[in-house]
Amino acid sequence: MVTEQFGGRPAGAIAIYPGTFDPFTNGHLDIIHRSAGLFGKLVVAILRNEGKQPLFSVAERIEMMQQVLGPYANVEVDSFDGLLADYAARKGATVILRGIRAISDYEYELQMALMNRRLHPEIETVFLLAGEAYSFISSRLVKEVAALGGNVSGLVPPVVEARLKTKFQGA
Ligand code: PNS
Secondary structure (H helix, E strand, O other), X not given: OOOOEEOOEEOOOEEEEEEOOOOOOHHHHHHHHHHHHHOOEEEEEEEOOOOOOOOOOHHHXXXXXXXXXXXXXXXXXXXXXXXXXXXXXXXXXXXXXXXXOOHHHHHHHHHHHHHHHHHOOOOEEEEEEOOHHHOOOOHHHHHHHXXXXXXXXXXXXXXXHHHHHHHHHOO
């Protein structure tokens, strides 16, 4: 437990919220909204995965996410490559945060959490339940619906919706 005081505010744990965020959805925002107050600092960390063909470049994702997350004073957007657990340790984090939407997420998340624990036992994975209104939202489905001309309003922040339209409809 960190008890030091910085600038009159109690210092809290540093948490990393990692993901692909291609694109950032209202489900991700819900998890950040629920957790920002639980930690001293929350680093939303985008995996730079050259192997995957992303819809949005890392720079585009950072730009959109910084716009959306601007109001959260203790939330920072960053990117990483290599092992998540090593990155978290380098950032001085004691928590890796992941959102769980449904039981189907659990098996993959359990494997990752246990592997990360094996790599860095001092870092705990914390799971947060997404609000039920967001439990069906995934970046993959948002991309598919947007690519086929469907309405993704309410599923992603307005800035992401506008960028999806530009990508797929040139609007
Ligand atoms: O949003 P996603 O795609 O579910 O996020 C997955 C992510 C980025 C958290 C995961 O792929 C990851 O941590 N990759 C980094 C490489 C790594 O550490 N692999 C071992 C994980 S146990």
